[in-house]
Amino acid sequence: MGQDLAVESAPVTTAAGGGAHAERLSSLVTTARATVDRETGLALYRDMTLGRRFEDKCAEMYYRGKMFGFVHLYNGQEAVSTGVIGAMKRQHDWFCSTYRDHVHALSAGVPARQVMSELFGKETGCSKGRGGSMHLFSKEHHLLGGFAFIAEGIPVALGSAFTSRYKRDALGDDSSDAVTAAFFGDGTCNNGQFFECLNMAQLWKLPIIFVVENNKWAIGMAHDRATSDPEIWRKAGSFGMAGEEVDGMDVLAVRAAAERAIERARAGEGPTLLECLTYRFRGHSLADPDELRAEQEKQFWAERDPLKAFERDLTTAGLVSADELRAIEKEIDAEVGDCVDFALSAPEPDPEELTRYIWAED
Numbered sequence: 306m307g308q309d310l311a312v313e314s315a316p317v318t319t320a321a322g323g324g325a326h327a328e329r330l331s332s333l334v335t336t337a338r339a340t341v342d343r344e345t346g347l348a349l350y351r352d353m354t355l356g357r358r359f360e361d362k363c364a365e366m367y368y369r370g371k372m373f374g375f376v377h378l379y380n381g382q383e384a385v386s387t388g389v390i391g392a393m394k395r396q397h398d399w400f401c402s403t404y405r406d407h408v409h410a411l412s413a414g415v416p417a418r419q420v421m422s423e424l425f426g427k428e429t430g431c432s433k434g435r436g437g438s439m440h441l442f443s444k445e446h447h448l449l450g451g452f453a454f455i456a457e458g459i460p461v462a463l464g465s466a467f468t469s470r471y472k473r474d475a476l477g478d479d480s481s482d483a484v485t486a487a488f489f490g491d492g493t494c495n496n497g498q499f500f501e502c503l504n505m506a507q508l509w510k511l512p513i514i515f516v517v518e519n520n521k522w523a524i525g526m527a528h529d530r531a532t533s534d535p536e537i538w539r540k541a542g543s544f545g546m547a548g549e550e551v552d553g554m555d556v557l558a559v560r561a562a563a564e565r566a567i568e569r570a571r572a573g574e575g576p577t578l579l580e581c582l583t584y585r586f587r588g589h590s591l592a593d594p595d596e597l598r599a600e601q602e603k604q605f606w607a608e609r610d611p612l613k614a615f616e617r618d619l620t621t622a623g624l625v626s627a628d629e630l631r632a633i634e635k636e637i638d639a640e641v642g643d644c645v646d647f648a649l650s651a652p653e654p655d656p657e658e659l660t661r662y663i664w665a666e667d
Contacts, residue, residue, distance in 0.1 A: 323605040325529045326521040329536070330552060330582050339392075339560035343624045349391055349556055350619065350630060353383040353612050354637045356408035359417060362641045363407065363424060367591045371649070372424055376438045379408040381554075381586035384611035385518050386412045388559025389486050389579075392567060399447045399469075399485040401462035404439040405518075406451030409488055414446045421644040427651035434654040435662060455489065456496035459515070462487035463502045466513035466576075484512045484570040486563075492523025494537045503578065507544040512570035514563065517580040518553065524589045525597045541578035553581030554611045557618065584609070 323330070341349065360380050366372040379386070382405075390400060390412040402409040410420050415431050423430025424438050431443045442450040449465060452458040465485040472481035493499055494517060506513050517537050521528050529535045541548025547569060551562040559581055566577035584606035588595030619625045 322601045324521070324527075324599075324602050325535070326519075326582065326584070327605060329550070333550065333552060333582070337561050338555070338557040339564060341557065341560075341624075346619050346624050347629075347633070349387055349560075350612075350615060350625075351633050351637065352387045352391060352412055353556065353615065354634055355411055355417065355640070356383045356386060357612060358634070358637045358641050359407060359411060359420070359644075362421075362645060364587070364591060366424075366645065373426075374437050375404070376424070376591045377405040377589065378587050378591065379405055379585070381606065381611070382518055382520060382583045383408060384556035384559050384615070385488075385516065385553050385581045385583055388556045388581075389488075389514070389516055389563040391556075392560050392563040393484060393486060396445070396447055398483050399449055399462070399465045401449040401458040401465070401485065401487045402441070402451045403455070403458060403489050403493075404451060404453050405490075406439065406441045410441045410443065410446075410448055410451075413443070413448045415441070415443045415448060417640055417644040418647045419443070421641075422648040422651050425648040425651070426653070427648055428654045429647070429651040433662060449485075455493040456498040459487050459489060459493070459498050459502045462513060463506060463511065466506065466511040467509065469512050470509065482512070482571045484514065484567050486514045486516055488516045488518060490523065491517060491519040491521070491528045491537060492526070492531070493517075494540070495532055500540075503541070503544050503546060503576070506576040507546045510573060510575035512573075513576045514566045514570065515576060515578045517578070518583055519580055520583050520585045522585070522589070522598065524593075536580070538578055538580035546576055546578055547574075548578040548580070550580045550582065553583030554606075554609045554614065556611055556615050586610075 356379060360378040363376055363378060367376050386408045395414045400409060400413050407420055411417060419431040423432050423436060423441055426434045426437060428434050431441055436442060439451050439453045442448060449461050462485045469481050469483040472478040519528060519537060523531060538548040538550040549562050552558045562579055566579055569577060616630055620627055
């Protein structure tokens, strides 16, 4: 039970049924997956499980009429959030999300009670009930926010990275080595802000990781139908930037790629464009009937569930037992149930404070 988990040269399985997106994975060879010990492996599994069970509970609350507004779930993409954020330093590095932001917030350390409360629009939410599902924010946990419009958060993340570099180079703060991770989807990568920020980041060698969560679908538009070059990571080459594609359903592959990008960033070598090939198991939002994706495609990706894959890694290596993982799942279920009870009983924002947090206060 004491050995580390390290797997080299793990080829991806057949792409039959998975479409063009899976064809890329079929030829992708992960030559250096991360090495983790028992403690780290359990922490990664716990984080991924919390993300999955939290999102499942959100779906339940939404369909029961307890949660309102737009809700975009992350099911299937957990290896990206856990793989990247888990390799970074909480409350030191910075994170910027999109409208699919619940799990990023949890991975960054925002308490589940605060995230769930925000989804219920309660005063105890991380955005004081003002933001809702798409606008999670926590200064304490260095979460720069969730953003409803695609590419909207990338310039914010760029500013964070610039601040880190400016403090170090201009103000002489040698401790300023924070790295920023900007998460966004494949649909964002034809947006002007994406290219403008890549250019500036490479020009000034900013410590930022551009994390593309390529889940194949931009709402109902298949990625390969919407862009002239579907291999997003190659766009880094236009700016002389490091770029890498990785199996986004493999948490150890993502973690290893993130570690390489973080090392470059902290060393002053500039940004990385990291394209994670992943898949969302649910529709674009909970209001999406998800009728555009073929059942065969969805089944192919369901068989690549990142949680099940990581469980096989951990148990095969002898780091943990299946019973230990089941116990973690029970703990997570209790935690998620608690955060729902907490959110339901939490106070609503005071109507007299409607304009609070809009302007700077003393």
